[in-house]
Every structure is written in C-alpha cells, then in structure tokens.
Amino acid sequence: MNGTLIIDLILLALVLVAAVATVEVRNLFAATILASIYSLLMACFWTTMDAVDVAYTEAAVGAGISTILLIGTLVLTGPRETVRKAVHWPALLVCLCVGALLIYGTVDMPAFGAKDAPAHTHPLYGGFTKQDITKQPGSKGAEDYETYLAAQEAHGEAHGHGDYFHGHVPNQVTSIIVAYRGYDTMFETCVIFTAGIGMIVLLRGRRGNPLKGGLL
Amino acid sequence: MLAQVELSLLRTDIPSLVGGVALLLGISLLLVRAVAGPTTYDRILAMNAIGTKAALLIALLGFITERPDFLDIALAYAILNFVGTIAILKFIRHRRLG
Numbered sequence: 605m606n607g608t609l610i611i612d613l614i615l616l617a618l619v620l621v622a623a624v625a626t627v628e629v630r631n632l633f634a635a636t637i638l639a640s641i642y643s644l645l646m647a648c649f650w651t652t653m654d655a656v657d658v659a660y661t662e663a664a665v666g667a668g669i670s671t672i673l674l675i676g677t678l679v680l681t682g683p684r685e686t687v688r689k690a691v692h693w694p695a696l697l698v699c700l701c702v703g704a705l706l707i708y709g710t711v712d713m714p715a716f717g718a719k720d721a722p723a724h725t726h727p728l729y730g731g732f733t734k735q736d737i738t739k740q741p742g743s744k745g746a747e748d749y750e751t752y753l754a755a756q757e758a759h760g761e762a763h764g765h766g767d768y769f770h771g772h773v774p775n776q777v778t779s780i781i782v783a784y785r786g787y788d789t790m791f792e793t794c795v796i797f798t799a800g801i802g803m804i805v806l807l808r809g810r811r812g813n814p815l816k817g818g819l820l
Numbered sequence: 821m822l823a824q825v826e827l828s829l830l831r832t833d834i835p836s837l838v839g840g841v842a843l844l845l846g847i848s849l850l851l852v853r854a855v856a857g858p859t860t861y862d863r864i865l866a867m868n869a870i871g872t873k874a875a876l877l878i879a880l881l882g883f884i885t886e887r888p889d890f891l892d893i894a895l896a897y898a899i900l901n902f903v904g905t906i907a908i909l910k911f912i913r914h915r916r917l918g
Contacts, residue, residue, distance in 0.1 A: 607837040607884055611877075614844040618851060625855045634854070637863040640904075641854055644867075644874045645847070647897070651878050656893060659878075663897055667871070668904045675911050 608652050615652070619645045633683040636674040643667040653716070836884045843877050864908060871901030 622642040629635050643666025650659035714721035781789050847870055854866035875897040882890025 611840045637867050640867055641870050644871055648874050648877050672907050679915050
C-alpha cells in the first residue's frame with residue numbers, strides 16, 4: 605500500500621460525490637459550480653496519474669472556460685430546472701451494460717506504470733525519450749544521440765527501411781501527427797475550423813438581438 | 821490492478837501522506853458546502869477554496885513523488901483559479917465579461 609494510492613482512492617471518492625451531486629442538484633447554477641469542482645478534482649487525479657498535460661487541459665477548459673460559458677448561458681436562460689423527468693430505465697440499463705463492458709475491457713490492460721507494458725517496449729519509445737537530445741560534442745545528450753542513431757541504423761538493417769519512420773519526417777511528433785495519422789489531423793482541423801466559423805456566426809452582434817454586440 | 825503499482829515508483833513518507841489526507845478532508849468539507857450552500861456565493865467560495873486546495877495538493881504530490889517541478893504546475897493552477905473566480909463573479913455582476 606503506497607501513499608499515492610490512498611490519495612487516489614479518496615480523490616476518486618470525492619470525484620464520484622461531485623459527479624452525483626452535479627446530476628442530482630436542482631439549481632442549475634449550483635450544478636455549474638459543482639461541474640467546475642468536478643473538473644478541478646479530476647485535474648488533481650490526472651496529475652497523480654502522471655498525465656500533467658491532460659490535467660492542464662482539464663483545469664483550463666473544464667474548470668475555466670466551460671464554467672464561464674455555462675454561466676453565460678444561465679444568465680440568459682435563468683437558473684431553474686423546469687421539468688424533472690423520471691428515470692428512463694432502458695437507458696440506465698444500456699449505460700450500466702456499456703460501463704460493465706468497459707470495465708471488463710480494462711482487465712486485459714497492463715498495470716499502471718508496468719515496465720513491460722507495450723507502450724514502453726515498442727521500438728519507437730527509445731526515440732520518444734530522446735526528444736531533448738543536444739548534438740554538442742561532449743555532452744551527455746550527444747552520447748544519447750549516438751546511441752539513438754546506432755539503434756536506428758540497426759533497426760533499419762533488421763527491418764529493411766532506413767529508420768523508425770518508414771522514410772517520413774525524422775521528428776517523432778511531426779511524423780505521427782502529419783504522416784501516420786494525417787487524415788485524422790486533417791479532419792480534426794476541419795472540425796475545429798467549422799466550430800470556429802459557427803461560433804463567429806452565432807456570437808456576431810445583430811440588430812434586435814438580445815446578445816447585441818455579441819456575448820463576449 | 822492498482823495494487824500492483826511498483827512501490828519504488830511512488831515512494832511516500834508519512835508526513836506528506838498525512839498532509840495529503842488532511843487536504844482531501846478539507847476538500848470534502850468544502851464539497852459539502854458547495855452541495856448544501858444556500859446562496860450562490862457560498863458555492864463560488866467553495867469552488868475557489870477547492871481550487872486553492874487542488875494547487876496545494878499538486879505541490880504536495882510533487883514532494884511525494886519527488887518531482888519538485890510540479891510546483892510550477894501548482895502555481896499555474898493558482899493563477900488559473902484566481903482568474904476563473906474573478907471571471908465568474910464579473911459575469912454574475914455585469915452579465916458580460918467586457
């Protein structure tokens with residue numbers, strides 16, 4: 605039993621309380637604030653899981669921007685929930701089944717931080733850890749770079765292509781984002797572009813509009 | 821699954837652990853205030869205080885996992901929390917951010 609595990613368990617219990625309270629609370633303003641608290645707690649949890657970038661995004665988007673946007677909506681619509689529908693049992697059943705399937709799927713996953721996890725044994729990983737190589741002679745980074753180049757050459761001889769990247773750009777991030785999942789990146793960009801256009805059209809001030817001059 | 825985590829990866833000393841649990845206890849009390857709080861301002865205050873506690877918890881996690889660079893993240897969280905609270909209060913008071 606280690607310390608971060610205890611902290612994780614208490615943190616997740618608090619996250620659960622915040623999530624249930626967000627759904628159950630009647631006042632929509634309180635629900636917004638509770639959703640923001642949920643995001644803050646999840647950001648802490650991401651930090652303990654070593655996903656600091658995810659934690660940053662969660663804190664900035666979840667607790668920051670989306671709270672402001674929800675409050676902006678509530679200022680226009682009013683903070684009262686009008687109709688409270690009864691529980692839709694088939695939907696709840698489907699949710700529970702999908703949740704059980706997802707938990708069943710985690711059984712095959714390697715333990716958190718395991719050294720023999722596929723993500724840590726893939727030949728690319730050695731390249732990823734050398735992102736901050738310095739090429740100046742005499743530095744530790746230079747030795748790392750030499751080992752990296754040697755490993756790359758050996759890999760090329762063994763597999764018949766020149767490097768880890770099948771002849772794509774040698775920078776790992778660029779290679780993966782632009783070459784390996786280029787279509788994914790292209791359509792992500794399309795989605796973000798469309799969302800931006802939609803936001804500009806919606807928030808643009810119009811004559812006779814209650815949001816005259818735009819929301820922001 | 822979580823119990824299989826390597827112990828050497830996450831060394832912990834007792835004072836840090838006690839501090840972390842105390843912070844989480846504070847967060848749970850504030851969560852009660854956020855759920856029960858009669859006025860909106862109780863809830864906003866609870867959110868702001870939870871944000872402060874989250875920054876402290878991240879700083880403490882830096883000590884627990886022996887990565888002092890987490891302190892920068894905690895500072896960024898503190899700034900973000902401050903700006904977020906000001907923005908929410910301003911929105912409620914003036915109904916716009918500008």
